Amino acid sequence: MNKKITVFISFLLMTTSIIAQKPQKLTSNQIYERIQKLNFLGSALYIAAHPDDENTRLIAYLANNEKARTAYLSLTRGDGGQNLIGPEIRELLGVIRTQELLAARNVDGGEQRFSRANDFGYSKHPDETLKIWDKEKVLADVVWAIRTFKPDVIINRFNHRTPGTTHGHHTSSAMLSVEAFDLAADKTKYPEQLKYTDTWQPNRLFFNTSWWFYGSRENFARADKSQMLRMDVGVYYPLKGLSNNELASIASSQHLCQGFGRLTTRGSQTEWVEFLKGEFPKDKKDIFSGINTTWNRIEGGGEIGDILYEIEENFNFVHPEKHLPSLLKAYKKVEKLKDIHWRKIKSKELKEIIKACAGLYLEASATSSSTTPNSTVALNFEALNRSKASMELTAIEILPSGKKITKELDLVPNKKQNFKEEISIGDLNYSAPYWLKSPWDLGMYRVEDKTKIGNPESKRPVQIKYTVTIENETISFIKPVVYRYSQRDKGEIYEPFEILPVVTTKLTDKVLIFAKETPRKVVVEVRAGRNKTKGNVTLDVPKGWEVSPKEIPFSIDQKGDVQKVDFMVTPTTNESEGYIRVMAMVNGKSYEKELIEINYTHIPKQSVLLPSQAKVVRLNIKKEGSHIGYIQGSGDAVPESLRQIGYTVTEINIREIGDKDLSHFDAIVVGIRAYNTKKELQFKQKYLLDYVKNGGNVIVQYNTNRRVDVKAPYELKLSRDRVTDEKAKVSMLAKEHMVLQYPNKITSTDFDGWVQERGLYFPNSWSEEYTPILSMNDKGESPKEGSLLVAKYGKGNYIYTGLSFFRELPAGVPGAYKLFANLLSVKEN
Numbered sequence: 001m002n003k004k005i006t007v008f009i010s011f012l013l014m015t016t017s018i019i020a021q022k023p024q025k026l027t028s029n030q031i032y033e034r035i036q037k038l039n040f041l042g043s044a045l046y047i048a049a050h051p052d053d054e055n056t057r058l059i060a061y062l063a064n065n066e067k068a069r070t071a072y073l074s075l076t077r078g079d080g081g082q083n084l085i086g087p088e089i090r091e092l093l094g095v096i097r098t099q100e101l102l103a104a105r106n107v108d109g110g111e112q113r114f115s116r117a118n119d120f121g122y123s124k125h126p127d128e129t130l131k132i133w134d135k136e137k138v139l140a141d142v143v144w145a146i147r148t149f150k151p152d153v154i155i156n157r158f159n160h161r162t163p164g165t166t167h168g169h170h171t172s173s174a175m176l177s178v179e180a181f182d183l184a185a186d187k188t189k190y191p192e193q194l195k196y197t198d199t200w201q202p203n204r205l206f207f208n209t210s211w212w213f214y215g216s217r218e219n220f221a222r223a224d225k226s227q228m229l230r231m232d233v234g235v236y237y238p239l240k241g242l243s244n245n246e247l248a249s250i251a252s253s254q255h256l257c258q259g260f261g262r263l264t265t266r267g268s269q270t271e272w273v274e275f276l277k278g279e280f281p282k283d284k285k286d287i288f289s290g291i292n293t294t295w296n297r298i299e300g301g302g303e304i305g306d307i308l309y310e311i312e313e314n315f316n317f318v319h320p321e322k323h324l325p326s327l328l329k330a331y332k333k334v335e336k337l338k339d340i341h342w343r344k345i346k347s348k349e350l351k352e353i354i355k356a357c358a359g360l361y362l363e364a365s366a367t368s369s370s371t372t373p374n375s376t377v378a379l380n381f382e383a384l385n386r387s388k389a390s391m392e393l394t395a396i397e398i399l400p401s402g403k404k405i406t407k408e409l410d411l412v413p414n415k416k417q418n419f420k421e422e423i424s425i426g427d428l429n430y431s432a433p434y435w436l437k438s439p440w441d442l443g444m445y446r447v448e449d450k451t452k453i454g455n456p457e458s459k460r461p462v463q464i465k466y467t468v469t470i471e472n473e474t475i476s477f478i479k480p481v482v483y484r485y486s487q488r489d490k491g492e493i494y495e496p497f498e499i500l501p502v503v504t505t506k507l508t509d510k511v512l513i514f515a516k517e518t519p520r521k522v523v524v525e526v527r528a529g530r531n532k533t534k535g536n537v538t539l540d541v542p543k544g545w546e547v548s549p550k551e552i553p554f555s556i557d558q559k560g561d562v563q564k565v566d567f568m569v570t571p572t573t574n575e576s577e578g579y580i581r582v583m584a585m586v587n588g589k590s591y592e593k594e595l596i597e598i599n600y601t602h603i604p605k606q607s608v609l610l611p612s613q614a615k616v617v618r619l620n621i622k623k624e625g626s627h628i629g630y631i632q633g634s635g636d637a638v639p640e641s642l643r644q645i646g647y648t649v650t651e652i653n654i655r656e657i658g659d660k661d662l663s664h665f666d667a668i669v670v671g672i673r674a675y676n677t678k679k680e681l682q683f684k685q686k687y688l689l690d691y692v693k694n695g696g697n698v699i700v701q702y703n704t705n706r707r708v709d710v711k712a713p714y715e716l717k718l719s720r721d722r723v724t725d726e727k728a729k730v731s732m733l734a735k736e737h738m739v740l741q742y743p744n745k746i747t748s749t750d751f752d753g754w755v756q757e758r759g760l761y762f763p764n765s766w767s768e769e770y771t772p773i774l775s776m777n778d779k780g781e782s783p784k785e786g787s788l789l790v791a792k793y794g795k796g797n798y799i800y801t802g803l804s805f806f807r808e809l810p811a812g813v814p815g816a817y818k819l820f821a822n823l824l825s826v827k828e829n
Contacts, residue, residue, distance in 0.1 A: 022494050023363065023482075026356040028317040029239045033064075034356070035312050037109075038349050039305065040067035041342065042293035045149055045202075046110075047142070047177045048157035049169035050119060051078040051097040052255045055157060055208055056108050056248035058271050061233040063109030065244060066288065068153075069345065071111040073145050073454075074101060075138060075173050076119035077435075080756065084259040084634040084677060085600065089807070091440075092596060092608060093257065094119070095433055099603035100254050102456055108251035112456040113149065115141035116435065116445045121756040122724045123168030124778055130172055132443035139183070140193070142176045145454050146184040147197045150341055152291050154181060155206045155273060159213055174207070181205045181277050196451055198341075203291050204278035208271065227275045229284050234269040245269050256602055259634075259677070298339040304330050304346075320357040321387035327354050328473040354470065355477060359386030360411075362479055364396075364464045368559070369483040370498040370607070372529045375425045379481060382418055383466075385411035390471055397465040398423050399478065411468075425462065430593075431498035432609040434458045461499045495605045502529045504595040505537065505582040507614040511812040512580070513644040514571040514618045519548075522567045522614075524582055527595060528556035535586035539567050542578030542616065546570040554584075571618040577753075577812065582612040615812035621645055622743035624825030625666025631657075631681070633674030633701070641809035642669075645817055647824070657684040667697040667824040672806045675703045675710045685711035693794030699823050702761045702802040713793045716800060719764035721784050723776045726754040731775040731783075739773055739790060739799075739822045746822065750815025759803040762786035769793075770800075790826070797826050 026034065044062045048054055054072045063070040079094035088096055098114070105112045117138045123129040130138070146154070158166065160174035183189045185201035209228070211220035236243045249264040273287065283289035295305025307330040316322050331350045337343040355362075361384040371377045385391040391411040397404045401424065409417050434455070438446040447453050460480035467476045481497040506525040514520060524537055534555045539547045552565040569580065584591045594612040599605045623645060629652045630639045639649040652668070662668065668691060674681055692698050692713070703710055705718035730751040732740060740746040751758075758776050763786040766772075773788040788801045801823070808816035 022492070023479075025361075026352075028320055031320050031353060031356045032312075032315050032317065033239060034349065034353050035308065035315065037063075037067045037069070038346065038353065039295065039308050039312055040069075040293050041295060041297045041301075042066070042153075042288050042291055043069040043071075043149060043151045044153040044155065044287070045071050045073055045113075045146065045151035046155045046157065046208075047073045047075075047173055049075050049167065049173040050081070051076075051101045052252070052258050052260060053157050053170065053173075054101075054104075055271070056104060056251040057233045057245055057269065058155065058208060058231075058273075059105075059110045060108035060244050060248045060251060061231060061235070061271070062287075064237060064240075064247065065233075065235050068288065068293075069111070070109065071113050071149055071151075072101070072105065073113040073115070073142070073149075075115045075117045075142075075176070076169065077114060078119055078258075080119035080121035081258065082634060082672070083257045084673070085257045087635055087637055088257075088598060089810075091436055091610075092598065095436075095598060095606050095608055096257050096600070096603065097255070098433070098456060099606065100257060103254035103603055104251040107254065108247055113145050113454045114456060115145070116447055116453060117141070117169075118440060118443050118445055119169070120442050122722060122760065124164065124724055124781075126163045126168045126172040126175055128724075129168035130175075133172070134444050135176075137444060138172075139176050139180060140190050141453055142180040143184045143190055144193055144197075146180055146202060147193060147200045148454065150200045152203045152293075153206065153287055154202050154204075155208050156276075157208050159207055159209070162213075178205065178276065192450070202278060204281065205276045206273035206287075207276055209274045210272060225272075227280075229273050229275070229281065229287060231271050231273075231287070232268050233271045234267050243267070254602065256600075298337060298342050300333065300337055301342075304333045304337075307333075321359065321389050324354065324357055324387075324389050324471055327357060328471060328475070331475065332473070351475065351477060354475065357387070358389050358391065358470055360384070360391065360468065360470075360477075361386065362464075362466050362468075362477060363484075364479070364481045365484040366481055366497045369495050369605075370431075370500045370529065371425055372502050373425060373427050373430075373499060375530065376422050377425055377462075377481075379421050379423060380418065381421065382416060383409060383411060384416045385413055388413050390469075392469045393417070393466060394469055394474070395467040396421075397467070399463040399465055400428070401426055423462075425499065428461050428499045430500060430609055431461050431496070431607055432458065433606075436608065436610065460496065462497060496607070498607045500529045500595060500607065501591050501593055501609070502586050502589075503527065503533055503535060503584045503591045504529065504593050504609070505584050505591070505612040506594045507580065507582060507612065509640070509644065510614050511641065511644060511810060512569070512614055512616045513621070513641075513812070513817060514569075514616065515621045515645055517571060517573055519568045519570040522547075522569045522580065524565050524567065526554045526556065526563045526565060526584060528559055528561055528563075531559050532557060533559075533586060535584055537565055537582065537584050539569070540581040540583065541569060542572075542576065542580075544572040544576065545578070545616070569616070571616070574618065575620055575814070576618045577814065578616055579613050580616050617812050617814055617817075619645075619814050619817060621814075621818055621821055623647070623821040624743055624827075627664060627666050628824060629662065629665040629668040631668065631670045631674055631678075633671035633703075634677045636672050636806040637810040638669065638671065638701075638806055641817070642820075642824075645821065654678055654680055654684055658687045662687065662691045662696070663694065665691075665696065667699065669824075670698065670700040672701045673703050674701075675708050676706075682709065682711050689713055689793065689798075692796035692798050695795035697797045697799065697824065697826060699799045699801065701805060702759065704761055710800070712791075712800060713798050714769040714791055715765075715767040716763050716770070716789070717765045718761055719786070721762040721764050721786060722760035722802070723758035723762075723778050723784060723787070725778050726757055728758050728776050728778055730758070732773070733775050733785060734771050734773050737771060737773055737790065738826045739788070739819070742822065743825050744818040744822055746815070746819055750818055752815065753813050754804075754808055754816065755811045755813065756807050757804050759787045759801070762802040763789060763800065799823055799826075
C-alpha cells in the first residue's frame, strides 16, 4: 500500500503547481474512496462570507471521514480584500479567489457554491452589510443553495446572535443561514425558484463554535455543552497517507493571494458544533445520527446498494476493471431512479468511477488556446483503453452545437487511438466569468440566467460528449475541449479553451491624470483574436475633451499579436472627471472589451472580458521634487499612479538598501503591508531612518497589526482601527500643518469620491513626537486620529498612514492625489 500512498501524496502536491490544470487520473486508492462516498447518501453545507472563512478541517472531515457530499457556500468571492501575489484587486481579485477556493475544494474533497453578494470591503455591522448587499436577494440565494444542494446538515461558521462583534459580512452569513433554514421548505417563499428545483427542509442546523467565540479557553471550558457535538478531526487516513488536518492545511494553503500558505499539522484536534435548529442528533458522536444515509434512503436504492456495498467490501486494488460489470449494472439502475436529485448526483459519480476502473482516457485538445465565434477549429482527439475490458468509441458529439460524428473505433487494450476533426463554432457567447457579464453595483452582482446563480464558474464553452460501449453497455462521458502544449522549462501545460472576441483593446493606463492643459499621448493596444484582422479604432472622450485623430486604422496578420495606436487627448481647462472608452470596428461590428488574462501557476489560466476604458481626471495639482523611491510590499499600483502626475518612480530592491546611496531620492514610499510580507525590511530600517535623519521623507503605508514591528523612529502602536465608510466625515486636526497646505491646499472636498473605505489598521497610540493630521470615524464610533501621523526626525520627516491610497490612487480620486503629493513634498513645518 505504500506505493499507492506515495502516489496520492504526489497527486496532492501537484495541486499547488501549474500541472494542477491537468485532467484528473484516479489511482486505485482514490477509486476506492470514490466508491465509499458513492455509498453514503448524506449532505452537509458549510456557510460563511468569504474565501478563507471556511474551516477546511471540518469540511475535509465531513467529506473524507464521514464520506458526506460536502459544500462550502461562500456568500462573496472575496472581491474587497487585498492581493499578496499580484496587482489584481476588486473583481479581478474575486476571480482569483474563486479559483483558489476551487483548488482548496479539490484538495479537501468539498464542492463550492456562491451567492451574488459583492464583497464591498470591511463592514462593522450586519445592518450596513445587508443594506448594501440587498438582503432579500442574498437571502434568496441562500435559499436557492439549500433547495438545490439539499443538505441534511447546515453548519454556520459564525454566530448569528452577536452582531457588531466581528465583520458584518460574517454575522450576516449566519443570520441569513438561520432565516433560510425555514424558508427553504416554504413553497410561498421565492416561488420562482420552484420552476427549477423543489422545496427542501434540512434536518439540522449548527454553529461551528470554539473557545475564540467565548473570549478565552477558560470561558469555553466552563460553558454549557449540552447542546454541542464534538468531533476529533485529527483522524488519520491510511489510504492517503495523511491526517485530516494535514489535508486541511494543504487545502487552506491554496489561498495564496491572502498569504495563507502554512505548515501542515498532525494529531488529535477537536471541533465543536452547537445545535441551533431542527432535530437534535440521537447520537452526539455522529452529526448525521438519525438520518438515513444509505441507499435505502431512496425508492429503488436498495438493489443498487446491494451491488455497490459488495464492491466496496471486496474492492480489487490491483485490477479494479474486474468490477466493471457490477458497476455498469448499478449504473443502469441509477439511471432509472425516480428521485431526480440523487439520480443526477450518483449517475455522475458512477460514471467517473467506471471510467477510472476502465482506465479509459479521453481528450480533445485544440491547436490554440482560443477561437472566435463562427469559426472553424481543429481538434486533436485521443482515446485509450488501459484495461483489458471490451470497449468501443461509437460516436462523439460537439456541444452545444449537437453535431454528431460516428466513429466506431475498437479501443484495443493499451493501443492509443488518435484522430483529428474540424468542428464549427457557432455564434457562441464569449468565455468570461458569468457574474461579470452584466454591470454590477457596490453590493450585488447581476446574473440574468437564474440557473447560474451559485455556480462557482462559467460552464466551459465547447465540450465533447463521448459515447462508449463498455462490456456491451453504452455509456456517455462529457469533457471540455482543452489546450495542451509543453514548455521546456515547465513540461506539459493545460489551459482552458476559450471563445474570445475577434479583437480586444486595452488602454495601457487605467487612470490618466492631466495636471496641465497640454495634450497627452494616449496609447491603445489592439489585440487580434484571429489571423488577418483589419479595422478602425476610435476613442469616446468626455464632453469638453478633445481627441485626435478621430479614427485610426489597424491591420494585424497574426492571431494574438498586438498593434499599438496613439491618440492625442486634450483635456478641459477646468478640473473634471470622466471616462475614455475604446471602440474597435471590424467589418461593421463594434468591439468594446478588454481581455485581461490572469495566469498564476496554482490556478487555471483565467480570461476576463471587461469594458475597455480608463478614468481621466483633469487635476490642477502641484508637487515638489521628481524622483521617488518605492519599496513594494504585498503589491499595489501606487508607483504607476505617481508616474501619472509626473514623478519618476524607481522601485527599490530591499536587499540593495544599504549598498546604494538613497540621498538622490526626493522621498521614499514603503508599499502596503511591506513589514508584514518582507521580513528582511526590518534589518534595513536603520538605512531608511538615516535617510530621514539626513533630510529625506519616508512615507510608510498601512501594515496589519499582527506580530509586526514597523521599526518607527518613535513609539507607534498599530491597531485594528479602521474607517470603513468611504463617505465618513474627515476633520482637520492640524489645519496649518504643511501636509494640508503645501503645495496643494487640502480641504474636506478632497475626501469626496473615495472608494470602499477611508483607511485601515490605524495606529491607536503614539508618542508626542508625532502630529496627528486628521480625525474620522464610522457612525456610532469614537473619532480615530491615527490615519495620518507626521514626525520630524533629524532634518527629515517620517510619515505613517493607514489611509487607503492603494485603492484611491488607482481609482483616480483627485483629492487622494493632492494629499499624496503633499506627503511627498513636505520638508519642514
